[in-house]
Amino acid sequence: MTRKLVFITGNKNKLVEVQAILAKFDIEVEARALDIPEIQGTTLEVSADKCRRAAELVGGPCITEDTALAFHALGGLPGPYIKDFMKTIGHSGLNAMLTGFPTKGATAICTFAYSAGPGETPQLFVGETEGEIVPVRGPTHFGWDAVFQAAGTGQTFAEMDPVFKNTISHRFKALTKLVDFLKTLPE
Ligand SMILES: O=c1nc[nH]c2c1ncn2[C@H]1C[C@H](O)[C@@H](COP(=O)(O)OP(=O)(O)OP(=O)(O)O)O1
Numbered sequence: 001m002t003r004k005l006v007f008i009t010g011n012k013n014k015l016v017e018v019q020a021i022l023a024k025f026d027i028e029v030e031a032r033a034l035d036i037p038e039i040q041g042t043t044l045e046v047s048a049d050k051c052r053r054a055a056e057l058v059g060g061p062c063i064t065e066d067t068a069l070a071f072h073a074l075g076g077l078p079g080p081y082i083k084d085f086m087k088t089i090g091h092s093g094l095n096a097m098l099t100g101f102p103t104k105g106a107t108a109i110c111t112f113a114y115s116a117g118p119g120e121t122p123q124l125f126v127g128e129t130e131g132e133i134v135p136v137r138g139p140t141h142f143g144w145d146a147v148f149q150a151a152g153t154g155q156t157f158a159e160m161d162p163v164f165k166n167t168i169s170h171r172f173k174a175l176t177k178l179v180d181f182l183k184t185l186p187e
């Protein structure tokens with residue numbers, strides 16, 4: 001039976017990837033384009049709080065997702081604050097931040113959260129993909145895709161066939177964990 005999930009996100013590119021990945025698991029995604037306020041804290045704290053607020057807003061079960069980009073040379077920053085960094089300093093700024101540091105290594109971290117409804121503690125599912133920050137290569141329409149070269153591929157996420165990105169990405173890895181969890185719930 002096809003399962004339906006309500007996904008609260010203001011990001012159309014995320015939605016496209018989530019729908020493509022979950023279609024393979026026979027899960028239909030109903031999107032609500034709400035921009036949920038995000039607190040400061042660890043990626044886990046930000047993710048759990050975002051989902052708690054989303055469940056209150058929609059009044060039922062839902063999923064949310066928070067994406068972080070952790071630079072190894074900077075102790076994991078910008079982490080969950082990558083969106084503000086992108087907006088403020090852009091692709092070249094992300095490269096410039098690492099000038100003089102011995103490693104350009106970065107971890108893309110995706111944290112999905114599932115809440116069974118208002119007042120229900122969100123369950124978290126984390127996926128990570130290793131890579132490094134490189135000068136822009138490929139289309140620039142999705143966040144930092146064009147400056148993140150995934151380890152072992154020689155390609156930035158932006159250069160890749162989207163179908164391939166969806167088999168190695170932080171998002172794919174987190175979603176497989178969410179799918180395993182959903183299988184334990186009644187239909
Ligand atoms: O696979 C990705 N490849 C490249 N860039 C990405 C990816 N996934 C998220 N991103 C960007 C979007 C935003 O600049 C930041 C995460 O912030 P984040 O708060 O999780 O996303 P968002 O505010 O755009 O949407 P949402 O309404 O789901 O919170 O990293």
Ligand SMILES: [Mg+2]
Nearest residue numbers: 010036038083
């Ligand atoms: Mg956000």
